[in-house]
Amino acid sequence: MISKNTIDTVFETARVEEVIGDFVQLKRAGSNFKGLSPFSNERSPSFMVSPVKQIWKDFSSGKGGNSIAFLMEHEHFTYPEAIRYLAKKYNIEIEETEQTEAEKANVDLKESMFLVSEFAQKYFHDTLLHSDEGKAIGLSYFKERGFSNETIKKFGLGYSPESWDAFSKEALGKGYKLEFLESTGLTIVKDDQKLLDRFRARVMFPIQSMSGRTLGFGGRILTNDKKAAKYLNSPESDIYHKSKVLYGIYQAKQAIAKQNNCFLVEGYTDVIQFNQAGIENVVASSGTALTPDQIRLINRLTKNITVLFDGDAAGLRASIRGIDLILEEGMNVKVCTFPDGDDPDSFARKTSYEDLIAYLDTNAKDFIQFKASLLMDDAKNDPVKKADLIREIVVSISKIPDRIQREIYIQECSRIMDISEQVLVSTLAQLVQKDIAETGKKFKQEQKAFEVVKNEDPTYTPEKIDILYGLERKIIEILLLYGNVEDEFEDVLMKANEEGEIETVTEKKNYKVYQRIYLSLQEDEVELANPLFRDIYNDLINYFHQAENFNMEHYLMQLNQDFAQEVTDILMEDEKVTLHNWEAQNIIVKQKNQSISQYVSETILTLRWFLVDKIIEELKGEISPEPNADNSETLSTAMDYYKLINSFSSKLGRVMSRYH
Known part of the structure; x- marks a missing residue:
């Protein structure tokens, strides 16, 4: 298991723009970089990398995160593999701690296939360089082609022995499971359960991913056997898709x-x-x-x-x-x-x-x-x-x-x-028009099919904007962007005047934003409804309470991977053109001329109003339609809540529309 010290060093050293730049062509766009999405088919760049925040966001697929998250998404690395990859890239020595049996068992099937393929590459390469058969047949062939030792090493070239099952025996002896030798296509299991190496007596060309992981192999036969194919490739598998990889x-x-x-x-x-x-x-x-x-x-x-x-x-x-x-x-x-x-x-x-x-x-x-x-x-x-x-x-x-x-x-x-x-031009116009017509026809067919499904599905309802979701997400955004900023807030206090009457007094006091939000939600006994936002909120508040200064890079470094996607989405939101008319939904969007304290106060007030509005709706549902029913207490309570909404409206300086 990789030590925490190594992981911390990797996070502190790795630069997200450098890591992603190995896989995606990035161009400077202000303080950020942009490029084409590596996760979807697009012609206009929607992939953004922020060197300041050390995160990336792909607006076409919705994916995002730090450099580790990119490697896990793009290269399908496990978390430890991504750390190892970055450690190798930045020449960081890896400190290991003993791995538990549970951790060993946690390696998934695809990862096991990768491990088998990596072993096979090393085996074929060592056989080429160090066995008598490999040197006499495989190495001499490559030398005849003019390949230097450096080139052979660079491309990991190898040789598979002529023996029926030399590789399979070696792999099984090293503890690799037969199911993965078979699923990668390296071993063929005959009907009589006899094992057969797929690439017998061939020089081997490992086929690698963009990050250098061995996905499969190409093997060239060197004899004049007319029954055997000159070149043989690994079969399609969970890790090797011939149409999606390029050799070299x-x-x-x-x-x-x-x-x-x-x-x-x-x-x-x-x-x-x-x-x-x-x-x-x-x-x-x-x-x-x-x-x-x-x-x-x-x-x-x-x-x-x-x-x-x-x-x-x-x-x-x-x-x-x-x-x-x-x-x-x-x-x-x-x-x-x-x-x-x-x-x-x-x-x-x-x-x-x-x-x-x-x-x-x-x-x-x-x-x-x-x-x-x-x-x-x-x-x-x-x-x-x-x-x-x-x-x-x-x-x-x-x-x-x-x-x-x-x-x-x-x-x-x-x-x-x-x-x-x-x-x-006339001929071109006809062709383009034909393509447009065919595309339009296809779109209409898809739309028609969708309409049929929609009309036949009694459970179908149009998608609605989740107001509470938007407000809670806004609170997380404020904590991430401004949590440690100190500003002047208005406190509304109840005090006795000289005549002994209780009156409302407004006092101004400095708070850090996270303190203000925390105290406000505690005062109202409000807990965020969305489980993910609730967990992120608690994680952020704990971090603010423990750390004197909020350091975004350090926070992201220690961030739970379950939270990384949502946190990245929120942090990169300002890089995306706003598509939703949030103001019409009474969800506050901070304007450049708006103070942070005003922004925070308005967001909290709007959340309060939404929650009170829900209470009013629940109360309305409790009113009995019976002629002699006594609804006075329920109506009185509802009126009190209506007054509260009017007070929110007054504080916000605008009339609030109903959500319903």
Whole structure:
């Protein structure tokens, strides 16, 4: 178990903008940073990072928290794993305490799969470097490909022995459970319960997440066995989804963000060879057709993709569809091809870094130029084929979300294909209109289905704004933002005058905001109704009572993880455009010209009024409709409460509407 001292050091050292910057391209926005959400598909940034508060908030998905919360959400780390990751990032030595049996048993199934995959990566790597079979077959193959020891280590390359069950025996002997060896696809259990290693006699390429966790493997066979697949991948599992990962993203992420460009290739060795040549901002789709999820992974780091193809014309045509997918995501795409007989691997191996950079710069074409040059040979002088080619290019342009970009590409297409802009614009308009119509039709169908469900569901009721929820949340917000601020408040006291009559006297006195709220709620014997707000309120009040000065960073560091999401939402609320008309609901929103004491007093008075209003409604429900019933006491009590509401209204300086 990780010691508290280590955890405290990690929290004090880690910077949320640096941690998230490894996964998301962040741009300065005033005192904050913004970027595209890594949790949803979006084109406009709604992901905010606050270096001052050391928290982040994703307004599209509603998620938020500190750097630990981000790693737990994005990388599916457990809390200890997130601490270990940050300790490694910031070179912090981890102090361990003995882990209890209950803590060991608490590791979930997915985590067990990760542990098995990590063990397998180390096993294959050690086998490659230290076993006779690994060195003779696997290491010699990698050396023939020109990979240095440093590169082999960087990518964690390995070798799986030819023996039927060498890996499975080793893993079971180390205490790893068969169910996880099977669920990760590393071990195949035959009908007769015999165990079989999936990747026998193959060189191994570990496939890692953006944070470096081993998700699965690709294995290449080195024999000429025609019955066996040349490349074999891990099967789909709870931790490995082929369509959502990119090979090399862990090694490439920082270079992609720094260079503001990503080179996209097809194979493992293409990535490794480019990386060894000095070009690190390169990833591969691992031989699968490019998917929207893979493109979005790159989109978090850069808007620019350069797709690298070998000189095989048939392969080029088959890959054109991926370009349209990139355009649909609002990204900029270029294409670079290599001479016949060369692929990125072979070309990088025989070319110096300077010449390789120069070649990529010179030969990277805009996607229109690429499509035109690729398909023009087929069209030649055939007007029908040329028309089809132009239409195909306009279809690609129609995928671009940005109108200005579309117009620029139309002009470029007009120039290259020698056709009037007017015709192209007209064709584009038809395509865009068709897409809009189809989208609208789909939306109407979904709405119609929703209406049917709504009408058939007798329990359906329109969503109402929860007033009490909003008021209690506002109290938590005030405590977080202003709790330790001291201001002048008005106290209303009952005193006897010179004639001995009791009268109301107003006195001004300084309080810290948290003291004022605490005393006010204690006086009214009010406990927050929402269980989460009640727990956060108690936690905050205890913290204020124990700490001389409120330090937001320190408070967030010791904050219970169950509270982190809500606290982050509240702290980042001022970064979001207010969508609700709170004033119309009598929920106070602090204005810039409003004092903190006034803001606090109005919020507490409004909460009091709401609670009194609820009491009045309950009293009204107690009034008997019987003709001879005596409701005088109930009515008298209700009138007293009405007078109290009028006094609140007077203090607030405005007429209060009823909630009901």
